[in-house]
Amino acid sequence: MLEVKHLSVKYGSIRAVEDASFTAESGSLVAVLGQNGAGKSTLLNTVAGLMKPAGGTVMFRGRDITGKESHLLVREGIVLVPEGRHVVGSMSVRDNLLLGTVRRSQYANLEKVFSLLPVLREKSGQRAGLLSGGEQQMLAIGRAVMSEPELILIDEPTLGLSPIMSASVLTFIRQLSDEGRTIVLVEQNIRQALKIADRVYFMQKGRTTDALSAVEVAQKLSFSFVSLSEGGAFEKQGPRW
Numbered sequence: 214m215l216e217v218k219h220l221s222v223k224y225g226s227i228r229a230v231e232d233a234s235f236t237a238e239s240g241s242l243v244a245v246l247g248q249n250g251a252g253k254s255t256l257l258n259t260v261a262g263l264m265k266p267a268g269g270t271v272m273f274r275g276r277d278i279t280g281k282e283s284h285l286l287v288r289e290g291i292v293l294v295p296e297g298r299h300v301v302g303s304m305s306v307r308d309n310l311l312l313g314t315v316r317r318s319q320y321a322n323l324e325k326v327f328s329l330l331p332v333l334r335e336k337s338g339q340r341a342g343l344l345s346g347g348e349q350q351m352l353a354i355g356r357a358v359m360s361e362p363e364l365i366l367i368d369e370p371t372l373g374l375s376p377i378m379s380a381s382v383l384t385f386i387r388q389l390s391d392e393g394r395t396i397v398l399v400e401q402n403i404r405q406a407l408k409i410a411d412r413v414y415f416m417q418k419g420r421t422t423d424a425l426s427a428v429e430v431a432q433k434l435s436f437s438f439v440s441l442s443e444g445g446a447f448e449k450q451g452p453r454w
């Protein structure tokens with residue numbers, strides 16, 4: 214479905230992403246983990262068409278989409294939920310969701326998003342700026358779902374959220390994946406991400422590791438966990454890096 218090969222991205226002379234490669238099979242949830250400054254957001258933004266790579270290729274459903282702009286990629290089924298949520302605080306929850314559509318026929322997806330996220334239905338007429346941080350994150354993801362994407366790229370959805378709110382956001386992301394969407398999730402919280410990810414890549418100084426399963430990562434880092442699908446629960450206080 215998504216195949217990124219040897220991608221490099223620069224900010225002037227700074228190499229933020231260097232020879233990064235990863236794949237996401239159709240319907241899978243892939244996590245890209247790494248410390249601050251590793252290049253995760255740059256990688257995701259480049260796949261989403263917000264930045265042009267200096268080298269490498271991005272293939273989506275067998276087609277080369279390297280360097281294609283984000284508004285065109287949304288129409289092809291790729292959508293980014295950027296770091297920092299970016300909901301429009303002065304607009305209603307409902308209007309924020311409608312911003313996610315690319316065709317008028319997609320207005321009908323409001324019902325679908327409201328049934329996935331009942332809290333947004335309750336507050337649909339309220340200004341988005343009045344929502345809690347977690348609710349705003351749900352709104353940002355809900356807005357992405359409005360365009361019926363096949364691939365959702367999500368950058369640090371739990372940043373600044375309480376452990377309970379983080380758990381609900383990640384559970385919701387897993388639910389979107391279980392419904393058949395392909396998801397690439399960037400996270401700093403390893404333990405939480407392992408609970409929902411099918412496969413994991415680490416990023417360090419712009420480079421990616423080979424793919425690992427969640428179990429392999431846990432073994433390497435010497436901790437145990439049970440995945441959400443096997444009845445595992447989220448940590449009350451998931452340690453970050």
Ligand SMILES: Nc1ncnc2c1ncn2[C@@H]1O[C@H](COP(=O)(O)OP(=O)(O)OP(=O)(O)O)[C@@H](O)[C@H]1O
Nearest residue numbers: 224227229247248249250251252253254255256401
């Ligand atoms: N606009 C920019 N101009 C110059 N350098 C940048 C810019 N944005 C990011 N960088 C640099 O590129 C590198 C990768 O940054 P990036 O934001 O992709 O990392 P990240 O893994 O997402 O970090 P975080 O976990 O803090 O979000 C860092 O060294 C950063 O300083």
Ligand SMILES: [Mg+2]
Nearest residue numbers: 253254255296
């Ligand atoms: Mg980032």
